[in-house]
Amino acid sequence: MEQLRKFVKAGKAKEAEARTRELLAKKTEAEVILQEALIPAMDEVGDLFQKGEYFVPEMLVAARAMKQALAVLRPVFKERGIKPLGKVVVGTVKGDLHDIGKNLVAMALEGAGFEVVDLGVDVGPDKFVAAVKDHKPIAIGMSALLTTTMMSMKDTIAALKSAGVRGQVKVMIGGAPIRREFADEIGADFYGRDSVEARNYARLVVQNEA
Amino acid sequence: MAMTSEERLQTVIKCEKPDRVPVSPMIYYFAAYYAGITVHELWSDWKKYEMAIQKCYNELGPWDIYYNICPTSPETYQASLLMKVRYPGVDLPADEICQFDEYEIMTPEDYDWILDYQGPEFMLYSEHVFRTLAKFMPEYKNMSVPERLKFYWAITQMYLVWRRHFRWWKERGVAILSGSSSESPFDQFSMSRSMEPFSLDLIDRPEKVKAAAARLSKSFALVHINFCRFEGVKRMLIFVHRSSNDFVSPKMFEEISLPPLREICELMVDAGVTPILHCDGNWDKNLKLLRKLPAKKCIIQFDGPTNIFRAKQEIGDMHCLFGDVNAYDLVMGSPSKIDEYCHRLIEEVGRGGGFILAAGCEVPPNAKPENVKAMIEAPRKHGAPS
Numbered sequence: 001m002e003q004l005r006k007f008v009k010a011g012k013a014k015e016a017e018a019r020t021r022e023l024l025a026k027k028t029e030a031e032v033i034l035q036e037a038l039i040p041a042m043d044e045v046g047d048l049f050q051k052g053e054y055f056v057p058e059m060l061v062a063a064r065a066m067k068q069a070l071a072v073l074r075p076v077f078k079e080r081g082i083k084p085l086g087k088v089v090v091g092t093v094k095g096d097l098h099d100i101g102k103n104l105v106a107m108a109l110e111g112a113g114f115e116v117v118d119l120g121v122d123v124g125p126d127k128f129v130a131a132v133k134d135h136k137p138i139a140i141g142m143s144a145l146l147t148t149t150m151m152s153m154k155d156t157i158a159a160l161k162s163a164g165v166r167g168q169v170k171v172m173i174g175g176a177p178i179r180r181e182f183a184d185e186i187g188a189d190f191y192g193r194d195s196v197e198a199r200n201y202a203r204l205v206v207q208n209e210a
Numbered sequence: 211m212a213m214t215s216e217e218r219l220q221t222v223i224k225c226e227k228p229d230r231v232p233v234s235p236m237i238y239y240f241a242a243y244y245a246g247i248t249v250h251e252l253w254s255d256w257k258k259y260e261m262a263i264q265k266c267y268n269e270l271g272p273w274d275i276y277y278n279i280c281p282t283s284p285e286t287y288q289a290s291l292l293m294k295v296r297y298p299g300v301d302l303p304a305d306e307i308c309q310f311d312e313y314e315i316m317t318p319e320d321y322d323w324i325l326d327y328q329g330p331e332f333m334l335y336s337e338h339v340f341r342t343l344a345k346f347m348p349e350y351k352n353m354s355v356p357e358r359l360k361f362y363w364a365i366t367q368m369y370l371v372w373r374r375h376f377r378w379w380k381e382r383g384v385a386i387l388s389g390s391s392s393e394s395p396f397d398q399f400s401m402s403r404s405m406e407p408f409s410l411d412l413i414d415r416p417e418k419v420k421a422a423a424a425r426l427s428k429s430f431a432l433v434h435i436n437f438c439r440f441e442g443v444k445r446m447l448i449f450v451h452r453s454s455n456d457f458v459s460p461k462m463f464e465e466i467s468l469p470p471l472r473e474i475c476e477l478m479v480d481a482g483v484t485p486i487l488h489c490d491g492n493w494d495k496n497l498k499l500l501r502k503l504p505a506k507k508c509i510i511q512f513d514g515p516t517n518i519f520r521a522k523q524e525i526g527d528m529h530c531l532f533g534d535v536n537a538y539d540l541v542m543g544s545p546s547k548i549d550e551y552c553h554r555l556i557e558e559v560g561r562g563g564g565f566i567l568a569a570g571c572e573v574p575p576n577a578k579p580e581n582v583k584a585m586i587e588a589p590r591k592h593g594a595p596s
Contacts, residue, residue, distance in 0.1 A: 011413060052495065055459040057409040064410070097296070097309040100405050147541045147574040148307065176515075177538050177574075 001028075001037045004069070008041035011061025013068045020069040030076040034113065038066055038073075042111030046196040056104070059195075063107045070110075084115035086206045089131045090141040091119035093156065096149035101175055101195075105141050108195035109202055125152070125159035132165045138205045139170040139189075141198055147177045154186040170205050172198055215274040215385040219566070222530045223484055224506045227563035231556050231589040234275035234387060234532070234568045235582065239307045239575035241266050241280075249307055249575075250299025253280065256371060264378065270583045275566065276379045277387045279447075283368040285361065290392040290449075292316075292342045292402040307575060315345050316402040318415065321422040335395075335429035342402055369440055376443070388486060389438030391447035394474065395426040396467040400452035408452075412462055423470040431477035438483050445484040445509075448474070454491030456515070463496050472502055479504045486532075490571055492516055497524040505529075513537075513570030522559045531559055534570035535585050540577035545584035552588030561595045 004023065007016040023033050045062040048054035054062075076082075088109050092102050099121050106116045117135050119127055128140055144150040153173050160166040172190040173183055174197075183191035189210065192198040204210040213221065218228040242252035245262035252259050259280055267273065287308070288295050294311040296302050302309065323341065327334050340358075344350040353361070376386050393401060399419060400408045411419050434446050452458075453467040475485040485508045492515040493500075500510060505528045512518050514536035521531055534555070539547060552567060559565045567589055573582055 052455075055455065055462070056405075056457050057412045057462065058459070060406060060409045061413045095306055097311070099312070103406065146307070147537050148576050177541075179538055179542075182538070182542070 001033070004033070004037040005041040005044070008038060008062055008065045008069065009044055011058065011065050013061070013065040016065040017068040017072055020072045024072065024076070030073045030080075031082060034070070034073060038069055039111070039113050042066055042108075045111070046108060046199060050194070050196045059104070059107070063111055066111050085113040086138040086202065087115045087117060087135050088139050088141060088202055089117045089119060089128065089135055089137045090143070091123035091128060091131075092121040092143045092145075093149050093152040094122055094124040095152060096144050096146055097121045098143070098145035098175075101145065102141070102143040104195040105143065105174065105192075105198045108199040109141075112199045112203065114199075114202055125156040128156045129159050129163045129165065132160065132169050133163070137169060139172055139202055141192075142171070142173045142188075144173075144175040144178065150175065150177055150182070153188065157187050170201075170210055172201055174198060215383055219275055219385045222564050222566055223509060225527060225530060225562075225564035227594070230594050231560040231565055231567050232274035232385075233586055233589050234277050234566050235273055235586055236277040236279055236569055236572045237263065237266055237582075238280040238572060240573040240577055240582070242305075243575045244270075244579060248299065248304040250297070250304040253297065253308070254299065256375075260375065260378070266582075267382075267384075270579060270586055272382065273384065273586050274589075275385045275387050276376075277568070278372060278376075279391070279572070283364070285364050286368055288343060288347070289339050289365075292339065292393070292398045294346045310401075311346075312401065312404045314404050314407050316342060316399065318411065318418070321399075321411075321415070321418045324422040324425050325418070327425070332429055332432055335426050335433050338426060369437065373441055376441075386443045388445045388447040389441035389443035389483075390434040391449070392430075392434060393449045394423075394453070394467075394471055395430055396423040396470060397450050397452040399423065400457065405452075405457070409457070412458065412466065416462070416466055420466045420469065423466070424473065427470045427473040428477065431474045431481075435478060435481045435483050444482050445486055446478060447486045447488055449488045449490075451488065451490030453496070454489060454493050454515075455495045456491040460495040460499060464499050468499055468502060475503050475508060479507045484509060486511065488571075489513075489516065494520065497521055500525050501528055503529065509566070511568070511571075518555070519558055522561075522565075526559070526562070526564055530564045530566065532566040532568050535568070536570050537572075537574045537577075540569060540581045540585070541574050543578075543581055545578075545580045548581045548584040549588055549591070552585055553592050556589060556592050557595050 004019045007019055045054055045059055049059055090102050090106050092099055106118050109116050119131055142153050157171060170189045172192055173188045174192045178191060180191045190201045192201060213229045218232040221228040239249055241262035242249045245265045247258050247262055252262055296309045298304050298306045324338055340350055438444050438446055453463050478485045488511045490513045494517055509530045509532050512533040514534050518534045555567055
């Protein structure tokens with residue numbers, strides 16, 4: 001298990017996949033592999049990122065290794081009806097085509113065992129509302145890179161209220177022009193400076209501590 | 211006797227003390243919003259662009275250095291970014307700003323093409339540009355000689371338009387910031403490969419990325435040195451935001467991005483051209499490495515995430531710093547908050563010289579005009595650092 005953690009952390013995708021198969025062959029439970037190797041490895045990667053020791057390329061290769069290992073486990077989870085930790089809907093807001101931040105958040109959430117519904121870019125309030133109704137996520141994550149588009153976050157929160165679903169979901173926001181005071185002003189639940197903060201917040205939501 | 215704007219600019223490039231800190235707001239989309247025209251009109255109708263930017267200068271200025279950045283030519287904009295640009299009024303609603311489709315345009319095989327290129331070295335960069343553009347703009351595929359010449363003429367015309375346009379500013383004693391602008395080769399790779407595949411390239415094939423960026427350095431520098439000479443403005447704006455610590459570690463910056471960048475800067479400096487590095491994002495961990503660039507010959511622009519006060523301590527003796535009133539405050543803040551921050555910048559980053567006051571990156575389109583005015587007025591209001 002330690003070996004698998006190291007492979008994921010180092011971004012050794014082929015080795016991570018092979019080790020995962022070995023562990024399954026040795027009758028290690030798929031859930032245990034996920035909870036004791038893959039997720040802790042990605043947690044460590046996230047911590048190293050926040051400390052400034054890992055950067056985006058190191059995170060991405062680790063995520064690639066995790067994905068390849070997870071691909072081995074998924075059929076087992078499906079067969080046994082094992083569900084992800086929770087569902088999070090993410091999207092870049094209306095009028096904004098930037099997706100790097102959103103993609104990094106999605107990657108961090110998947111690495112933590114969440115199921116991510118990625119709405120893509122240029123996502124208007126109606127689409128977020130529809131996604132909340134369809135997928136019943138624990139949280140939505142909105143990203144914006146422009147001061148002109150960040151105002152759409154306020155519109156989305158208003159739309160969630162009008163649709164009567166605001167209370168069902170936590171709203172986290174992020175992006176280069178965003179500040180905590182802006183999150184407070186528009187009624188968002190959380191402002192995350194990076195993907196790891198978003199992941200940590202989603203965990204608090206699942207644990208009913210947010 | 212007061213310095214001219216050009217004297218002020220030349221003084222701070224040498225990291226010396228001017229009579230007061232010069233100011234250079236990066237205004238393009240804001241001009242459309244302020245002047246009451248659409249962004250589509252701004253970029254597609256030169257007369258309207260001139261009207262809008264001159265209105266900004268006359269009503270919110272004056273300022274010292276004209277930051278000539280408006281993307282008025284789709285050909286040159288896409289050629290400098292090597293990304294597909296979505297234009298307002300064409301691909302987007304008329305009042306939105308240009309945005310980019312970031313997807314995998316370049317493939318790993320394109321690094322090999324650059325490395326294996328056997329044609330005249332001075333043509334390499336242009337050929338790379340055409341080849342990459344052809345991947346998302348079919349009209350650039352297998353261009354005939356007359357078609358190539360038509361493209362070059364479109365670029366030349368744009369530069370001629372800018373040269374005529376500069377006269378208005380020079381008549382008012384305003385210095386012109388740059389004669390040419392482009393992403394650096396390393397950063398172009400990041401944009402054209404798109405972020406995730408390129409980040410994986412830095413792990414999977416770092417030597418190839420480094421070699422390909424290095425191979426492009428000379429021809430890249432030559433093209434832009436010539437553009438600067440043609441424009442009569444011997445300063446070049448080089449965008450390097452994908453080399454920030456938001457995208458790469460300091461180790462990757464030092465080993466892969468910096469060597470070709472340094473070569474480009476040295477070639478420019480040898481040709482009498484000042485490199486202006488547009489360092490968006492967080493460069494805190496790269497700051498000391500910037501000391502490898504030619505001393506007292508470069509301008510380093512920061513846009514807010516980098517601690518510019520720390521930059522002053524770490525590289526302020528070597529490089530002119532430029533920035534960094536942030537976009538959020540220009541939109542959401544107040545004139546007094548802007549003035550307070552500008553005063554701090556003037557006192558701390560302007561101390562001893564080597565500083566140009568500006569917004570961090572562009573003035574947002576929806577910035578409050580009174581905030582923009584407060585920023586522009588700050589150097590005259592506060593004078594030289596105490």
